[in-house]
Amino acid sequence: MPVNTESYQQLISQECMKNVQLVAVSKTKPNEDIMSLYQLGQRDFGENYVQELVDKAASLPSDIHWHFIGHLQSNKVKYIAPFVHLIHGVDSEKLLIEINKQAQKNNRVIDVLLQVHIATEETKFGFDEMALLELIGSDRIAQYTHVKIRGLMGMASFSDDQKLIQKEFFSLKTIYNKCAQSLLLPAFDILSMGMSSDYSLAIEHGSTLVRVGSLLFGARDYKKESI
Numbered sequence: 391m392p393v394n395t396e397s398y399q400q401l402i403s404q405e406c407m408k409n410v411q412l413v414a415v416s417k418t419k420p421n422e423d424i425m426s427l428y429q430l431g432q433r434d435f436g437e438n439y440v441q442e443l444v445d446k447a448a449s450l451p452s453d454i455h456w457h458f459i460g461h462l463q464s465n466k467v468k469y470i471a472p473f474v475h476l477i478h479g480v481d482s483e484k485l486l487i488e489i490n491k492q493a494q495k496n497n498r499v500i501d502v503l504l505q506v507h508i509a510t511e512e513t514k515f516g517f518d519e520m521a522l523l524e525l526i527g528s529d530r531i532a533q534y535t536h537v538k539i540r541g542l543m544g545m546a547s548f549s550d551d552q553k554l555i556q557k558e559f560f561s562l563k564t565i566y567n568k569c570a571q572s573l574l575l576p577a578f579d580i581l582s583m584g585m586s587s588d589y590s591l592a593i594e595h596g597s598t599l600v601r602v603g604s605l606l607f608g609a610r611d612y613k614k615e616s617i
């Protein structure tokens with residue numbers, strides 16, 4: 391199925407999207423699909439798999455902002471550190487330390503989001519609230535001079551239960567507000583929450599960035615996914 395440029399136009403013209411950043415999630419999708427949205431002006435794309443991201447970045451226009459939104463293994467940070475725009479899924483201090491190290495090697499400061507575990511499912515990654523507040527309140531943060539913690543990212547439960555999803559978004563926004571008060575995080579301004587099925591609910595609950603895939607690119611071929 392080709393990329394749905396009509397859905398794209400419709401999405402970006404919605405009132406609720408006015409002050410919200412759109413990351414088009416292009417995992418498993420071919421370069422032609424990315425170029426279709428690029429030609430309409432889209433510059434922010436999200437990928438979940440390191441090798442796929444590296445290949446795409448090498449063959450697509452250099453003014454694309456690449457977001458890494460998947461689960462990132464420490465030993466793979468080095469492959470994306472030279473060019474990645476924002477890493478959404480930082481779910482451990484160990485990973486933060488590795489990103490800091492690879493950023494330094496590349497003479498860069500890499501923007502990151504800390505992932506918070508808000509879903510009821512065990513399968514999703516992320517800090518719990520206590521661990522997160524401990525980390526961002528600690529003076530260890532000051533040593534990580536080559537990462538900039540820009541905000542938080544979370545994924546709601548995979549569920550049709552709107553009440554449950556709302557509750558999870560509300561809880562992430564509450565944690566976000568607490569973190570935003572920290573003097574140790576001067577550049578804290580991104581709340582990445584919401585996907586194809588729940589982006590408008592996420593925006594109602596304070597999301598500043600939505601990650602939308604299947605609504606724009608059609609359903610994915612799950613055989614190609616390795617989560």
Ligand SMILES: *Cc1c(COP(=O)(O)O)cnc(C)c1O
Nearest residue numbers: 415459585586587601602603604
């Ligand atoms: C795949 C993915 C998305 C996009 O999901 P859709 O339901 O296709 O919009 C968003 N965020 C993350 C972390 C993902 O892995």
